[in-house]
Amino acid sequence: MATIEAPAPTVRERVRPEWLENIGGQLLALVAALVIALLLGSLIILAYGESPAAVYGAILTFSFGSRDGFGYVISIATPLIFSALAVAVCFKGGMFNIGVEGQYLVGMVAAAWAALKLDFLPGPLLMWVTIVFGMLGAVAFALVPAVLKVRTGAHEVVTTIMMNGIAISLVAWAINGPLHFTQQLAGFNINLRTDPFKANARIPDLGHRFGIPDSAHLSWLFPMALVTAAIVWFVLKRMRLGYEARAVGASAGSAQAGGISIGSVQIKLFILSGALAGLVGMQQLLADKGYLPVQYEAALGFTGIAVAFLGQNSPLGIVLAAVLWGVLARGETAVQIDTDVPREFVIILQGILIISVVVTYQLAQRRLLARQLRKAATVEGIGDSAAAVDIEGLAKEDR
């Protein structure tokens, strides 16, 4: 290597381009994925004898054509931001938290308990305490698989899936037992539910300030979700916990040899993930219903996995992906009302979108890496070009 008369590396040069390269590549991949998904979706629409422009137009108008529509989109996106963040936090540390579903349900029960039993708390304090209880409940539930993983090696995918079942039964038990309603309200169906919460337990509406009706349930929870995403970004990128988590996720062996305690990082991540999961149910509980119903909006935790994937586990990406998901969910109604295409078309579109995101990101990442390897090889001089040669070879041999 000493034979190569390459100039000494000037460290400051072109640091930004690589950063931009990464973001640019990802954006390009996302746009490509969207185009592919929309094109494939068009084929299905054409098969139904409808015009793709009309169907996509209907979806867009329903979401962006009116303030109401946009309000609905945002309030659908809000809980998904939390649940996707919960998934992403664990994912960065190399773990799959499939249990966000169960964790947020338990969080709802804990929050409902606080809202009902601590209703002597004055003013907005009740709301904040309720939210904190929701987070604590979810954290407690998330700690079980975390401790099992660290102590016994039980895989978190298996344990969290199993615990989702437990959570569903827990909600049913709570509504049937300790939190069972006591007051019959006029106009209410005799459904299983808790008593309604006091008004000061609820999260205040935000939408009416922008002329969006209360029925959209666009509350202060949305700005809270944005702030939460920013906090998660800060933790992952700027704090030691995030650094250690990413190291554990990318190479457990190197992290461990670097003195990072893998078990402790995993427990901390599950606590953080659980806390985020605890916020998922707040949209329905405190912004929408104002009581804990038995027909809670299920699968928010599972949808969070899809949204996290779509957003490539980055907080900014997750916010955008959640809004996109909101548009599609809203589009289901649009498709039903305005066209002859069945509403299930939107579910198919969601599936195609995820698959094309997976494919385009893989391609983009491979190209980016090959490109960066080549640039690295030029910097190192031809004597070290083996790396660049290897990656080209890998791409070939993969076929």
Add this chain to the structure above:
Amino acid sequence: MSTPPLVVMRGVTKRFPGVVANDDVSLELRAGEVHALVGENGAGKSTLMRILYGIYPPDGGSIEVRGREVRIHSPRDAIASGIGMVHQHFVLVDPFTVAENVILGLEGSQLLHPDGSNQRVAELADRYGFQIDPAARVEELSVGEEQRVEILKALYRGVDVLILDEPTAVLTPAETSALFANLRQLRETGKTIVFISHKLDEVLEIADRITVLRRGKVVGETAPAETSKARLAEMMVGRPVLFRLEKPRTTIGEAVLQLVGLRGGRLRGIDLEVRSGEIVGVAGVEGNGQRDLADAIMGLRPLEGGSVLLDGRELTSTSTGDIRNAGVAFIPEDRQDQGLVLDMSLWENAVLGRQEDEDFSRRGGILLIKRIKQLAARLLQEFDIRARGIETSARTLSGGNQQKLILARELETDPRLLLAAQPTRGLDVGAIEFVWSEILEQKAAGRAILLISAELDEIYALSDRIVTLYEGRITGEYPPDAPAEEVGRGMLGDVASAKAG
């Protein structure tokens, strides 16, 4: 030249963006020869052979096999022309048996005949003197045996030219000599072997002819009888290379590291002392507990007994983080698995192990990124690590530069003890020289160094004291000028003679 060449590559050129990997390279392979292709990492050896094996299309030049020009578009074409290749990383189906792997894709019918294929593979192995059980599962085999399966796979397909890409990089010395015995037998039967390597001693031992590549060009062709290790190295690198560096004289002080009856994993009671200013070399065939020894000292594996002391302080069952803080620097044998987080940036890797230092993170756990980046920039400069910048990922570095980054990071901590496991594995001559001189500089600075290496050359080049590790025990202790045969006996567990010696 009595026999016409079997394969002729003429004026082969291959460009990758920004790099000319092969520049007008010509090569002749004759029947029944071992032809060594040597050069530094990235000199273009593997690229040339991947072109011959149909993995890359060449940008220019032609290939003739048995006097007829051929176009090789894929490995399938190559095998049809009688050319086979065994890669550094094996591609075997682990749960399958040896025979199943060998015949994979050539089963012939939908119904499998395990007995028949076992017999055919056994016959093939016998013909070339390969010792292997066709019914054994690949996952139960040693690396050397897996390599034999790969070679058998190629032979089963009837190839005449066998390309071996760095075949000894993964082998123990004993497995290497077994491989060489096999290769000699293959040569007897008229097969041609292309031996890609940068281990010069091995090349001189096995090759009939040697072609040297540098920066994508052929710099010369020679034969073992006409050259020497030093001359080959000079051809490869383009300047004279020192194989022995001057060992600095140091006063050897008090014991820094003490291992007392260390047991766990493969370790069966290790007693060892390393003093300040001293390099203790642990020689041994791989798989005799080297990895466990390093892991045990670093707190990366549980112990069944014994203790680790640093400056008289008990480090047993202390966390890896505390062991590092106590002053132990670690160069792991697997730099990608225990050294670097390949998908993280250089600056993030530069601080790994010190992320809790108050220099680099605040009490509340917020990283002081500016300072970490300054550290990384300085390390890159001081150790001449060639990279686009500190934001680039560690994956984009060559092996030599990755190792330099680890060295830079670990030595920056001003350690009491440097634990260096296989520090030059997979590096080329120039990089090895750099790593060795850095380690000797640490000795000059009065640090204690425990060197674990499977390369006897390296042990001799650096050590003040040599111990041999065999089946988890220290089987002998030798002065740095002890004859290699004696150390070799200790490496094979011949305790009695080792003690006598």
